[in-house]
Amino acid sequence: MQTSIEVEYWVVDESGELTEPGPLVDVSDNVEEEFVGPLFELKTPPCETMAELKREFVGELANVLAEADRCGKGLVPLGTPINCGPIDQHPGERSHIQECVLGENFGYAKYCAGTHVHVEKRNVVDQLNVLIALDPALALCNSSPYFEGRPIASSARAYVYRRKCYEQFPKHGQLWEYADNVGQWNRRLERRYEEFKDAAVTEGIDEERVDERFTPDDVVWTPVRLRQEFPTVEWRSPDATVPSEILRLVADLEAVMERLHHTNVSVAGENGAVTEDGIALPEFDAVCGLADEAIIDGLASQNVRNYLDRMGFSVADYEPITDRIAGREHVGPTDACELRRTYADLLARDVDALLQTADA
Numbered sequence: 633m634q635t636s637i638e639v640e641y642w643v644v645d646e647s648g649e650l651t652e653p654g655p656l657v658d659v660s661d662n663v664e665e666e667f668v669g670p671l672f673e674l675k676t677p678p679c680e681t682m683a684e685l686k687r688e689f690v691g692e693l694a695n696v697l698a699e700a701d702r703c704g705k706g707l708v709p710l711g712t713p714i715n716c717g718p719i720d721q722h723p724g725e726r727s728h729i730q731e732c733v734l735g736e737n738f739g740y741a742k743y744c745a746g747t748h749v750h751v752e753k754r755n756v757v758d759q760l761n762v763l764i765a766l767d768p769a770l771a772l773c774n775s776s777p778y779f780e781g782r783p784i785a786s787s788a789r790a791y792v793y794r795r796k797c798y799e800q801f802p803k804h805g806q807l808w809e810y811a812d813n814v815g816q817w818n819r820r821l822e823r824r825y826e827e828f829k830d831a832a833v834t835e836g837i838d839e840e841r842v843d844e845r846f847t848p849d850d851v852v853w854t855p856v857r858l859r860q861e862f863p864t865v866e867w868r869s870p871d872a873t874v875p876s877e878i879l880r881l882v883a884d885l886e887a888v889m890e891r892l893h894h895t896n897v898s899v900a901g902e903n904g905a906v907t908e909d910g911i912a913l914p915e916f917d918a919v920c921g922l923a924d925e926a927i928i929d930g931l932a933s934q935n936v937r938n939y940l941d942r943m944g945f946s947v948a949d950y951e952p953i954t955d956r957i958a959g960r961e962h963v964g965p966t967d968a969c970e971l972r973r974t975y976a977d978l979l980a981r982d983v984d985a986l987l988q989t990a991d992a
Contacts (some may be wrong), residue, residue, distance in 0.1 A: 633893075634678035634752040635886055636864070637689055640745040640872050642708035643670050643700075644976055648969030650716055655703055659696050668721045668742045670713070678752065678864075682883050690986045693875055697980055706976030710953065711774065711789030711871030712743050715781035715968035719743060726845045732835040733801070733828060740797040743779065744789045745872040749882055750864035751889050758897045759865045760817065761810045762888060763856045765904060765913040769885065769945055770855075770869040771926035771936050773877050774954040781963045786930030786954050789871050794855075794927070804828065804852045807923060809916045810899060817858055821848040873953055874975075874982040884945045891944075905942040914939075930954055 645651045650670035657663050662675045674692055679685035693707075700706060713719075719742045721727055731738045751759065774787040785791035798805025804824055811817045825848040832842045849860045857866040870881060888906060896910035904914035914922070925933040930952060940947050957971060 633754065633886065633890055634680055635682075635685055635882060636676045636678045636750045637685065637878065637882060638673055638675045638748040638750070639875075639878060640666055640671050640673050640747075641979075642710065642713055642745055642872075642972065643672060644706045644708055644969075644972050646704045646706075646973075648706075648971075648973035648976075650713060650719070650972075651705065654705070656696055656699055656705065659699050660692060662692055663696060665722065667724065667727050668719050670719060671745060678750070678862075682879070682886065685882065686879055686986070687990065689875060689879065690983060690990065693983050694987060697983060701980075706973065707979050708972045708976045709775060709872050709874045709979045710972065710975055711745055711776040711787060711873075712779055712792075713745075713968065714776060714778045714971055715963050715965050716743075717965070725841065729832055729837055729842060729845060732837060733831045734797065735800070737797050737799055740792040744793050744797075746789060746793075746868060747773065747870040747872055747878055747881075749867045749870075749885060750859070750862060751867075751886070753858075753863050753865055755893055756814055756858065756865065757811055757817075758892045759889065760856060760858060761899070761913060762892050762897060762911060763865060763867045764807060764810055764916070765919050766867070766885065766888065766943060767807055767855055767869050767919060768922040768926040768936050769881070769940055769943070770871070770923070771930045771933070772881055772884075772940070772945065772947070772950040772952065773870040773873045774926075774930045774952045775871040775873040777954045777958045778960075778963050778968075781965075781968065783958060783960065785928045786932070786952075786958075787871055787927050790869065790927045793853075798853070801827070801831075803854075805854060807855050807920060810913070814858070818848070821852065821858075824848070825851045874979050876982050876986055877950060877952075879986075880946075880949060888944050903942065904939060906944040 643653045652669050653672040666673050676688040776788050777783045779788040794806050828851050829842045855869040859866050899913045902914050902918040926936050937947050
């Protein structure tokens, strides 16, 4: 089963201040600017094995870090920048339309850096439903509890993205219910597209402009998406974090996703478990409750830990960055710069360790 990774990292200068990627986006075709200035995205090609995925991911990062070192920049593996001044977005018609529809709440998205995992489409309905049920696994990689310097949740990024950015349009940015079939999922997309278009027209934007920039496939930013372009099923829930933790998460996730092709998937009760007899998913309301705990409390929630253990994740192996930097009532801009610089250095050491493991 082919799998690929997309991860967004903040770019900082030698003092920890946010800065533009500059020449970093020229390192390869798999690196590109994001819609805001100090953020960039690194993508891997689809890979057949975890060994291949690790080689591609770490190799790309090593090349970017080499260029970053030459120009005095660093990559920061945090879900939010912790505390900083205003972040500007690159001009573009698509972002402009989103801002018109979502209003001021769209601004929250400018402070979010995440990890997206793409898995090859096979048993699509089971894949969608299992990824929905695994949404609480985001807790394994929570990497910043701070937004504008204040602690708000174990994953501040997931909190502001879901509860603030899409507060007025929850079906465009929050978890969807399980699907019975692909047609039902596509009908949901069509409805979301029409809702978005109607809202844009209400804000004075011509339908033609919306049609030119959006399709039903890319008009939602939900944690789980069915992508026609790639074609993949995409999981967008985790924060950005160090590559070793991302690879650990993808390996655990892929094991469950591979298993579903050879067993029965069912929805029953509130507990959920992956066993020799099949994959039992909790009722959707139970998943939502666990996802909320994963966002607010992270791995401090014993309910979340127990659930992820039952679903096949090696919970004890993870060390979320959030747990290391939490505990302050407020982080000022100067301390935020120091934290960003510290974790940029940690990312570089993490890549070095992964390269040494590969060489060995």
